[in-house]
Amino acid sequence: MEAYDEGHSASSSLVVDLASADDPRAMSRMLREQRVHTIGDLFHLLTRRDDVEAALRKPAVYTSRPGAVQLGNIRPLIPLSVDPPKHVKYRRILDPLFAPKHMAALEGEVVELVNQVMDGFTGKGSCDFHQDFAVPLPCTVFLRLMGLPLADLDQFLEMKDGIIRPPGTTMEEQEPTRRRTADSIYAYFEKTLAERRRAPTEDLLAQIMRSSVDGVQLTDEEILDICFLFIIAGLDTVTDSLDCIFGYLSQEPAHRRQVAADESVIPSAIEELLRWESPVPAVPRVLAEDVEVGGCPMKAGEHVMLLIGAANTDDAGHPGVDTVDLLRNPNPHLAFGGGIHRCLGSHLARIELRVAVREWHKRIPEYELVPGTVLEYTEGLRSLHHLPLTFAPTR
């Protein structure tokens, strides 16, 4: 256990680099040499599995309240930015809607959507996997789930990118786009709620509109705050995961063949690649009280990034985690976070990923990265700018 040593503090670009790094595992290894890195006066990184787990399980201390993330929203995101005890009341509404049994009923529809997306390029023998598959699929599934018109796809992509990937490199430069986009998200769903009251439908949005907390029906504002979170938490993260998984498989032919040869490998392969790639490399928290980790004092109000990716490859107590084993067991990774804010959409994400990997390899078992391609990962959340693949043209 090292003492806190400001002399070894990380630079402010480290978290961003962790996502965009060609080899985030190497960077994570370096970061884990120190339990806590402090950046400036207000910002800390927790790097080790035990510390990340402990923080995830103390949501009243390591809070996820507003200010933990800057996403243009004018009210707290529900349920992510809500503290206990109110938090569990929202999760009690939403968890059943996203529970595995409920999500399993969607599998047939997801199979259909995956194949429709693939129909767009199978005959060509090449695609930009990111642009042609990983971007449209999660958004299309979401529109279907919410009973929204597929024609709104481009508008949704703009809304998600305007919040998560606005142009500019500083918060100040990005703020105007975030604000404008946030306004458009609220306006879109306000209009949708009004339409639904005139002409009710039966879908996820309808179920949310019917829900109540302590016997009081959700207000329009609460519904908007849930929908806002769906857009920023549920779309890009699945794109990131698809990019990470297919980016990996396109460069590791032995593992690609293992997946293509036996679809029973797919569920555990997905867990392993989520662990290895950690598409969401870190989750932000704000301290509600003063704490100390490894001799490092951290004060109430300061920000702490919990480095999920570094925790997932921490071999202390988990030997062998520095290699990929598609059949790894046990694999209790934290790729979907942990504690009370565990990813609400994880079971939907798993279905999308499983169906995508299975249907793709049925139709295109042999594929490779276009020769000469250097993969570049995005900052923040780990997606690829482009993933150009070639394969034999097929029907």
Next chain:
Amino acid sequence: MRIKLDDDRCQGHGRCYVLAPDLFDADDYGHCVLLVDEVPAGREDAARTGVENCPEQALTLEG
């Protein structure tokens, strides 16, 4: 061999009941429900798999 579940720790990751559906199930919220107290003979490895894959360490084995 017995399985113990700490309800307060379970967050509904759903690993246990996907990996060993004869021993673990989900409630309406996706949280773990134990289907057995005593692990049936021959299912010890499955129980261990369900328990050890829980990211919250909500499950433990006794005996």
